[in-house]
Amino acid sequence: MTNYFWFGVFPYISLVVFFLATIRRYRTESFSYSSLSSQFLENEQHFWASVPFHYGILTVLGGHILAFLCPQMILGWNAVAARLIALEVTGLAVAILTLVGLINIVIRRLRFPKARRVTTAGDWFIYGGLLVQVVTGIGISINHGWGSSWFATSLTPWLWTLVKFNPDVSYITPMPLMVKAHIINAFLIILVFPFTRLVHILVVPNPYLWRKTQVVIWNWDRNRIRKSN
Amino acid sequence: MDVRSQVSMVFHLDKCIGCHTCSVACKNVWTDREGTDYMWWNNVETKPGTGYPTRWEDQDAYKGGWVSDGKELSLRSTSKSKLVPNIFHNPAQPSMDDYYEPWTYRYEDLFNAPEGDDQPTAKPVSMVTGEYIDIEAGPNWDDDLGGSEIYAKNDINMEDLSPEQRQQMLSIERMAFFYLPRICNHCLNPACVASCPSGALYKRGEDGIVLVNQDVCRAWRSCIPACPYKKTYYNWSTGKSEKCILCFPRLESGQAPACMHSCVGRIRYLGNVLYDADRIAEMALLPDDQLVEAQREMILDPFDPKVIAAAKANGISDGIIQSAQKSPVYKFLKVWKIALPLHVEYRTFPMLFYVPPLLPVMSMTQGDVVKNDLDELFADIDKHRAPMAYLGKMFTGGNIGKLRYALRKQVAVRVWRRHVTVGDIDEIKARQALAEADTTPDEATAIYKLSALAGFEERFVVPPFQREMAIEMLEDPHEYRANAGFGSRTSPKRS
Ligand code: SF4
Ligand code: SF4
Numbered sequence: 001m002t003n004y005f006w007f008g009v010f011p012y013i014s015l016v017v018f019f020l021a022t023i024r025r026y027r028t029e030s031f032s033y034s035s036l037s038s039q040f041l042e043n044e045q046h047f048w049a050s051v052p053f054h055y056g057i058l059t060v061l062g063g064h065i066l067a068f069l070c071p072q073m074i075l076g077w078n079a080v081a082a083r084l085i086a087l088e089v090t091g092l093a094v095a096i097l098t099l100v101g102l103i104n105i106v107i108r109r110l111r112f113p114k115a116r117r118v119t120t121a122g123d124w125f126i127y128g129g130l131l132v133q134v135v136t137g138i139g140i141s142i143n144h145g146w147g148s149s150w151f152a153t154s155l156t157p158w159l160w161t162l163v164k165f166n167p168d169v170s171y172i173t174p175m176p177l178m179v180k181a182h183i184i185n186a187f188l189i190i191l192v193f194p195f196t197r198l199v200h201i202l203v204v205p206n207p208y209l210w211r212k213t214q215v216v217i218w219n220w221d222r223n224r225i226r227k228s229n
Numbered sequence: 230m231d232v233r234s235q236v237s238m239v240f241h242l243d244k245c246i247g248c249h250t251c252s253v254a255c256k257n258v259w260t261d262r263e264g265t266d267y268m269w270w271n272n273v274e275t276k277p278g279t280g281y282p283t284r285w286e287d288q289d290a291y292k293g294g295w296v297s298d299g300k301e302l303s304l305r306s307t308s309k310s311k312l313v314p315n316i317f318h319n320p321a322q323p324s325m326d327d328y329y330e331p332w333t334y335r336y337e338d339l340f341n342a343p344e345g346d347d348q349p350t351a352k353p354v355s356m357v358t359g360e361y362i363d364i365e366a367g368p369n370w371d372d373d374l375g376g377s378e379i380y381a382k383n384d385i386n387m388e389d390l391s392p393e394q395r396q397q398m399l400s401i402e403r404m405a406f407f408y409l410p411r412i413c414n415h416c417l418n419p420a421c422v423a424s425c426p427s428g429a430l431y432k433r434g435e436d437g438i439v440l441v442n443q444d445v446c447r448a449w450r451s452c453i454p455a456c457p458y459k460k461t462y463y464n465w466s467t468g469k470s471e472k473c474i475l476c477f478p479r480l481e482s483g484q485a486p487a488c489m490h491s492c493v494g495r496i497r498y499l500g501n502v503l504y505d506a507d508r509i510a511e512m513a514l515l516p517d518d519q520l521v522e523a524q525r526e527m528i529l530d531p532f533d534p535k536v537i538a539a540a541k542a543n544g545i546s547d548g549i550i551q552s553a554q555k556s557p558v559y560k561f562l563k564v565w566k567i568a569l570p571l572h573v574e575y576r577t578f579p580m581l582f583y584v585p586p587l588l589p590v591m592s593m594t595q596g597d598v599v600k601n602d603l604d605e606l607f608a609d610i611d612k613h614r615a616p617m618a619y620l621g622k623m624f625t626g627g628n629i630g631k632l633r634y635a636l637r638k639q640v641a642v643r644v645w646r647r648h649v650t651v652g653d654i655d656e657i658k659a660r661q662a663l664a665e666a667d668t669t670p671d672e673a674t675a676i677y678k679l680s681a682l683a684g685f686e687e688r689f690v691v692p693p694f695q696r697e698m699a700i701e702m703l704e705d706p707h708e709y710r711a712n713a714g715f716g717s718r719t720s721p722k723r724s
């Protein structure tokens with residue numbers, strides 16, 4: 001029953017809250033969507049904190065998404081032992097990079113009074129959540145090797161049963177405790193996501209790549225005026 | 230021809246008394262909030278000096294503005310390919326230490342102190358952390374050459390001077406300085422707008438005011454390094470960038486911006502000009518010393534029937550065209566050619582122009598006597614205390630000819646007025662001075678009147694914004710009823 005709640009019900013709760021609350025926040029409080037950068041207040045350690053963390057976490061996240069979307073590809077890659085080991089080692093290295101960045105973030109926020117001043121309770125909660133997530137992730141990869149393969153064979157099918165609204169928790173029940181903690185914590189982060197600074201991930205500025213260099217906004221309709229002449 | 234109207238400004242530097250009233254007026258109206266405490270959308274610097282933020286003109290360090298290779302224009306601080314790395318950590322981003330840490334005093338200590346032999350003191354506390362601080366810098370730390378060994382000496386504009394000129398400029402007897410009030414220039418080719426990954430910054434089409442949409446800004450901080458004038462600021466509390474809004478709510482209701490309205494020296498002029506937006510891209514590629522002329526060329530003659538027709542076709546109303554014809558900026562900039570842009574070589578085409586200051590030698594000591602020398606007072610500008618190379622670096626992209634022209638004309642106006650009012654310069658000499666400076670008695674009189682006598686209405690020709698009509702074309706006004714005026718119904722708080 002507990003398993004059913006955490007792996008069959010809780011993910012839905014967290015996703016529903018995620019979607020409703022982010023959309024609501026975007027529509028009514030667009031102002032609050034900000035990365036809330038503190039680089040202005042402390043400019044040295046920021047590099048050693050933000051850069052490794054962001055590159056690390058994005059790569060790790062990308063790996064998880066890839067294993068979810070294309071499990072066959074991962075399994076195919078892992079068919080050769082050397083490639084499997086290379087993937088595992090890379091994954092671990094990137095995870096450690098993330099951890100280093102995250103620890104630096106926390107130290108920086110504690111050590112510099114100006115940075116501490118702009119760190120809210122929500123921020124501390126998120127740092128805690130992310131620390132648990134990264135540490136359990138690294139723990140899994142050390143203790144329960146070949147995660148890239150068993151993610152693709154066990155977790156991906158479970159996630160797809162969630163997508164199909166027919167959750168089958170039997171994939172998860174036999175998993176070690178650390179894996180379960182990793183999953184529950186992941187959905188916890190998704191649950192609180194809309195209420196924290198993490199929302200900045202949703203507003204990454206891709207239009208920059210294709211918009212015109214200068215932005216000019218008219219408060220009247222020039223074309224209409226031109227045509228009426 | 231794509232004719233647009235731009236609200237533009239002239240600051241007459243010979244008149245600035247360095248009182249900072251403008252800065253305080255602006256601060257009281259717009260930046261008296263947490264997170265904006267260190268911002269001075271309007272600030273006044275002493276030149277030579279390092280300014281605010283410290284050495285902002287050093288683009289090797291701050292990476293502001295554009296560079297041109299003759300074919301293409303690119304931002305110094307960012308590009309599409311640098312988007313990703315810059316977003317995580319922007320190497321060119323200045324930090325609070327480059328400005329100063331805002332502070333206040335524990336005034337209550339004065340009242341709460343126990344009785345004792347000493348006067349109680351109010352200790353300074355940081356407005357960021359609330360802890361006691363040692364004040365190390367402020368927004369006008371080098372005022373009146375304060376600490377000139379540290380500040381004036383490090384003025385980047387002195388780079389091209391010979392060691393001798395430098396020494397002369399800083400030696401106590403010749404010590405020359407003037408004030409440089411600065412606000413956002415509401416540029417024609419704004420680097421801040423071009424750099425913003427979110428597209429939060431924009432230029433208003435109908436008046437050229439450059440704004441940051443607070444609902445779209447995500448604190449990617451690109452605009453702060455990109456603006457070569459360092460006139461976009463990061464609000465450390467809300468996590469949004471903010472900048473001078475040219476008091477658009479005041480302009481829209483026909484009032485002059487707060488800094489201009491309050492200016493004690495009456496150095497400020499505001500009016501709109503018509504310009505050709507099609508030519509910006511091509512003009513911005515020209516070499517440094519041609520940029521002043523290029524920018525002047527883009528500003529169109531509001532009396533030319535062709536310009537008027539093209540303006541109307543673009544939706545510019547008769548009222549705005551008429552106010553462009555009355556604009557004091559147009560006179561200073563195009564007719565008299567005595568107003569110059571600040572650091573035109575940054576290629577943003579700033580739309581705030583400066584009448585460069587004259588720094589004549591007023592008197593000299595000869596032995597024990599101080600001699601006031603009239604001939605010196607109206608002497609050739611090359612004998613003035615600030616070397617041409619110094620002013621040229623600031624105002625003409627190194628084109629000394631344009632600078633001389635502006636200064637000569639100003640000297641000629643003074644010679645002419647001296648002839649008219651005091652009469653100790655004879656007419657032939659005075660007319661000769663005018664002719665040499667490419668001006669006439671009529672023009673000199675007009676320059677004198679607008680510089681010295683102009684009243685409020687002549688200094689500020691606020692164009693009719695017709696906001697109410699403009700809005701109706703795009704939006705249903707009923708939908709925006711009871712709106713705070715900024716399109717936002719929630720209070721700007723960090724969440
Ligand atoms: S001066 Fe103003 S308009 Fe020009 S680049 Fe800077 S912030 Fe933008
Ligand atoms: S209020 Fe006017 S005179 Fe005083 S510092 Fe500002 S610009 Fe100069």
